[in-house]
Amino acid sequence: MNAAAEAARQFGAARVGLLSCHACGLVSRAGGTRGALACPRCGEHLHRRKPNSVARAWAFLIAAAILYLPANLLPVMHTRSLFGAQSDTIMSGVVFLWTSGSWPLAVLVFFASVTVPLLKLIALAVLLISVQRRSRLLPLERTRVYRMVEFIGRWSMLDIYVITILVALVHMQGLMEIAAGAGAVAFGAVVVLTILAAEAFDPRLIWDPLEEEHDRNAA
Amino acid sequence: MTETPPDPVAPGVPAQIPEALAVPKARRPLPVVWLIPLVAALVGGWLAAKTILERGATITIAFASAEGIEPGKTRIKYKHVDVGQVTTVALARDGTGVLVTAEMVKEVDPYLVEDTRFWVVRPRIAGGQVSGLGTLLSGSYIGMEPGHSGEHAHEFTALKVAPIVTGDLPGRQFVLRTPNLGSLDIGFPVYFRRIQVGQILAYELDEDGTSVTLKVFIHAPYDRHVGPNTRFWQASGIDLSVGAGGVSLQTEGLFAVALGGIAFETPAGHAGEAQAVPNTEYLLFEDRAAAMRQPDTRGVRYAMVFNESVRGLAVGAPVDFRGIPLGEVLSIEVELDAKTNEIRIPVEVVLFPDRLRARNRGDAAPQDPKAVVDALVAQGFRAQLRPGNLLTGQLFVTLDFFPNARKVAVDWSADPPVLPTVPGNLAQIEATLMSVAKKLDALPVEQIAAELRQSLASLDRLLASADKAVRRVDDKVAPEVAAALQEARETLATAKRAMTAATDSTLAADSALQTETREALRELTRAAQSLRSLTDYLERHPESLIRGKQEQPQ
Numbered sequence: 018m019n020a021a022a023e024a025a026r027q028f029g030a031a032r033v034g035l036l037s038c039h040a041c042g043l044v045s046r047a048g049g050t051r052g053a054l055a056c057p058r059c060g061e062h063l064h065r066r067k068p069n070s071v072a073r074a075w076a077f078l079i080a081a082a083i084l085y086l087p088a089n090l091l092p093v094m095h096t097r098s099l100f101g102a103q104s105d106t107i108m109s110g111v112v113f114l115w116t117s118g119s120w121p122l123a124v125l126v127f128f129a130s131v132t133v134p135l136l137k138l139i140a141l142a143v144l145l146i147s148v149q150r151r152s153r154l155l156p157l158e159r160t161r162v163y164r165m166v167e168f169i170g171r172w173s174m175l176d177i178y179v180i181t182i183l184v185a186l187v188h189m190q191g192l193m194e195i196a197a198g199a200g201a202v203a204f205g206a207v208v209v210l211t212i213l214a215a216e217a218f219d220p221r222l223i224w225d226p227l228e229e230e231h232d233r234n235a236a
Numbered sequence: 237m238t239e240t241p242p243d244p245v246a247p248g249v250p251a252q253i254p255e256a257l258a259v260p261k262a263r264r265p266l267p268v269v270w271l272i273p274l275v276a277a278l279v280g281g282w283l284a285a286k287t288i289l290e291r292g293a294t295i296t297i298a299f300a301s302a303e304g305i306e307p308g309k310t311r312i313k314y315k316h317v318d319v320g321q322v323t324t325v326a327l328a329r330d331g332t333g334v335l336v337t338a339e340m341v342k343e344v345d346p347y348l349v350e351d352t353r354f355w356v357v358r359p360r361i362a363g364g365q366v367s368g369l370g371t372l373l374s375g376s377y378i379g380m381e382p383g384h385s386g387e388h389a390h391e392f393t394a395l396k397v398a399p400i401v402t403g404d405l406p407g408r409q410f411v412l413r414t415p416n417l418g419s420l421d422i423g424f425p426v427y428f429r430r431i432q433v434g435q436i437l438a439y440e441l442d443e444d445g446t447s448v449t450l451k452v453f454i455h456a457p458y459d460r461h462v463g464p465n466t467r468f469w470q471a472s473g474i475d476l477s478v479g480a481g482g483v484s485l486q487t488e489g490l491f492a493v494a495l496g497g498i499a500f501e502t503p504a505g506h507a508g509e510a511q512a513v514p515n516t517e518y519l520l521f522e523d524r525a526a527a528m529r530q531p532d533t534r535g536v537r538y539a540m541v542f543n544e545s546v547r548g549l550a551v552g553a554p555v556d557f558r559g560i561p562l563g564e565v566l567s568i569e570v571e572l573d574a575k576t577n578e579i580r581i582p583v584e585v586v587l588f589p590d591r592l593r594a595r596n597r598g599d600a601a602p603q604d605p606k607a608v609v610d611a612l613v614a615q616g617f618r619a620q621l622r623p624g625n626l627l628t629g630q631l632f633v634t635l636d637f638f639p640n641a642r643k644v645a646v647d648w649s650a651d652p653p654v655l656p657t658v659p660g661n662l663a664q665i666e667a668t669l670m671s672v673a674k675k676l677d678a679l680p681v682e683q684i685a686a687e688l689r690q691s692l693a694s695l696d697r698l699l700a701s702a703d704k705a706v707r708r709v710d711d712k713v714a715p716e717v718a719a720a721l722q723e724a725r726e727t728l729a730t731a732k733r734a735m736t737a738a739t740d741s742t743l744a745a746d747s748a749l750q751t752e753t754r755e756a757l758r759e760l761t762r763a764a765q766s767l768r769s770l771t772d773y774l775e776r777h778p779e780s781l782i783r784g785k786q787e788q789p790q
Contacts, residue, residue, distance in 0.1 A: 036256055077273075087284075206276070
């Protein structure tokens, strides 16, 4: 690791009394005042770290975890056709794809719709716990995990997207009809809540314990 | 986590970086964000509670096979309303069937009683009716019919076939017994005066295997026409019977012709009687004639030994007396008399003496039947085989009086008693034909044929020579004949000319020949006149031939 990176690791903007605006990115002096601060350019509130970051992230995460159960247990899609009515959960769809021989597709759906949300939940939970315990282990790796979670977030809406299109397109009265089930709503809520949780989390918190340790060592 | 105050600005930070604005401290927002997991928990809890509360009983149904039943897909329907869904299908522990577990909705909980029936609905074409056609597309489903028992149950055994009528249908059910099922099947119609009034619900082979029990359902209001004396018969297909009575054809409606069915009717004397109790047992007769026949109360068995071929005599063939059927053939056997090494054919018949007696009303003391039969046999009462139909060769047994028959007595010691017989007409005809055939056989056919061949050969030769002669005549005689004819024609012409000349010369009025001829004829006339007067005189005076002419006295 080069010196610049080492320096960056130990001397964040906050360490030198600077704050960056969340909205417009302008860096400004904190000025040592105890009151609330605002961005001189756009007027946005300035914080050294996202306020209440961990609590908010926890709230979203817990809500997402609760809704993860109905998302997987309740049917996401009701199909009614000449050949009878059918309700499919995500898992039954995976099982159907698997038994009908489309293994790659089954694996893909299982990965994208079941595993990824679960991994997201676990990853965020691990990040939050580690931050709360002021862990100094593997900060770089944890940051990468966070970036990945943030990146994947929006792609998890693919299922909902497919269902929405099917409901809108397949609408032949009497012949076939597809309706979204309660599971789809729950699934969408899980995805949105995990995105919000990732958004609420402040990755800079990962590095704060390291800086403190450095300060102590320096002192 | 509380907000840490920003660090003081470190020395060396470029002065161009603007100072953050100091604003009044914002009111600390309520932790609204914690409402979100709360709402999520409420929603999740509500969903879970709803699922648990709405879940009805879980039942198991035993099926013979899981054909058409798919876990997670197959529905249970009552009156075509979804009331449950199959969750698992597993083999029964003893491997003889399939246990289907299904989750029912809460609403049908009261209907899950001991005698509730379940069955698999499949497309079926029975009795001219198509049912369950929708299952062709949507797959089978399980039908349900609630029972009436008060005992709740969660384990059921499915019916093998879907019931034809459900319990709440008005009408009554009856039981029919028949030796064989014929062409009947479940769902086949029951007719009353050619109106379809019911259906066959089920059939079952009796335990001892000797007959079939049918269950029929007669819809209201037709069920009140079934009385204790009603007769049922098979209206199956076309009843084409060739018996000693000829060919008879009976049908019952077009559908019955095509497939079959059952018909019933109450004999005229019993119409308007009380209605029958449900599940009353009836006999199912072969045809209408058998059904409507006066039931024979008392049958007497007799044996008859025939010493001739019984080909064409069938079990059930009639035994009649001068055209009145008195009974029928029960069995035809062959037996070997061990003592005499004689093979005999005893035919066992059943006679219904009541048919004889029906008209004999008011006759006093009934006589001993043995004595009556003995008396009849003494008068020449015998059994005989007769051809009922020469085309088909059907035989029947006839009873009649043969005064010339050899005197025999009824063998009352045998069981059944043996009635004496006389050889049938057919046997006599056969004997005659045999003797004719023998005579024909004795004819020297070969010799006749040889002679005939010789005669034919000589005739052939004769004809050949005749042909030759004719040809010779053609070749040689014909030209000469032609020449001769020519000459003859010329001669005739000459003669004609001569004749014409002669006529011209002789027949002219003034010719000498004419004149002389006329003179001569006149002379001849005169001579004839004198000859007549002479003969007249000689007639009157024949003596003048001797005595000469006498002078007549004046």
